Amino acid sequence: MRGPHNIWRLIRTGATMERTGAMKQVMDAMEAPTALRIVARSLVWPFRWLGIKGDPSMPPVVRALNALGPAYIKFGQVLSTRPDVVGPELARELRVLQDKLPPFSVETAKRSVAEELGVEVDALFSEFSEPVAAASIAQVHKARLAETGEEVAVKVLRPGIERAFRKDVDAFYFAADTIELLSPASRRLRPRDVIEHFDGVVTSELDLRLEAASASEFAANTKEDAGFRVPEVLWEHSGRRVMTLGWAEGVPLGDNDALDAAGHDRHALGNRVLGLFLSHALRDGFFHADMHQGNLKVAAGGDIIAYDFGIMGHIDEYTRRVYAEILYGFIKRDYQRVAEVHFEAGYVPANRDVDEFARALRAVGEPIFGMDATRISMGRLLSYLFEVTERFGMETRTELILLQRTMVVVEGVARSLDPEVNIWDVAHPVVEGYIKDSIGPRAMGRDLLKTAMVLARFGPRLPGLVEAALIRQATPEIEEKPRLWPLVLSSGVAGLTLGAAIVGAIALLT
Incomplete structure (x- = not known):
């Protein structure tokens, strides 16, 4: 049905x-x-x-x-x-x-908090305000802890939100399947995979315990970042449908008039938002994937405060290095290298022409440089990029969807603060620093050391694994016994290689 x-x-x-x-x-x-x-x-x-x-x-x-x-x-x-x-x-x-969506009543919110935490609201909070913000999935109340007097933000899921969201996503799946059926060319973009990714991301947003864990990890990763803060999670006052954080006091990042009145430098704020996002994505591989103006404030001292951690992105270290090389190639206008990275990573089928792809990338990148942001039509640029990917048979990379989408959102936030902000100027030092730290001899040494440590954990089991492999090789037929010698020889070579890797890693790191 x-x-x-x-x-x-x-x-x-x-x-x-x-x-x-x-x-x-x-x-x-x-x-x-x-x-x-x-x-x-x-x-x-x-x-x-x-x-x-x-x-x-x-x-x-x-x-x-x-x-x-x-x-x-x-x-x-x-x-x-x-x-x-x-x-x-x-x-x-x-x-x-x-x-700024229509909120549900404070009485309903209090009932949800009491049911989730098993304690009446008046026993936990000496004050519990009317909703101060209402979004698509939850709303926030300002409260004061009865025990300590600390001001906090209490986030409560909307009643029935899980069922309402499920109806929307089911329709999206149906639309994706229909598009793939009626338009075979669309299968290259894997619309169903895109919806599955979106489904997984937002479904996790419906469990506030996961959001609390994300906030805690994000705070730990960014505690040394100058000009950036994350509110503290209060775990004893949080659950699946309720989450309590320290209160973030500041001017909304989307209110330019208020930012100007408070004396904040909007150009610097725009640059910082872009730089922080790139740093989190490349350095940590864990980034805030919903960084619109409604989730960011500016404190009196100028720090950017992030909140609402329901959608977080994660990319592995290999993908981060590929992404950094692509960005760095665009920054340096080395389109040949950008094209080669696409082929090396398997993003473009190997039977395509790398030189032709490099020329197509040049047509995308060159209009960006030498312009201020107000003269760049992102609509035309995205349209041309789509044509390029279609021509070269590139498939949608589901692991990069959230990163690419957030990149667009963050650039939009920066431009709303100052239209003159240029993403490439901001990205250059961040990406260059990551390249120097993550792609080179020291990085190779760290990789080898990590490999050695993983193998070392299997040390006690290695004799048994080798013996089992030898038995499997020896038992079938007599004529297959000569196959033992390549195995023994390769085992010896592997041991020597591992030893050399460990020594090399230690030398490079010291």
């Missing part, structure tokens, strides 16, 4: 966009051609009466996304950081989706 339900959900999505007036506004923002407008509206118009009315006090697109549910709201949050794509007016309207 999921098929009919999902068809109905998608029809109602289009009908809601038309009924609220969002369809026209989106088409205008995209500068859609007349033919596309006619086709889209003619398909939706017969079902217009099925659309959800939404809150008429909201702007059309905000009204439609808010009426459609949490997954659509998440999409709107990303678009709110891209004024260069959707236009400054629509981007400004969409920002209310970040933390």
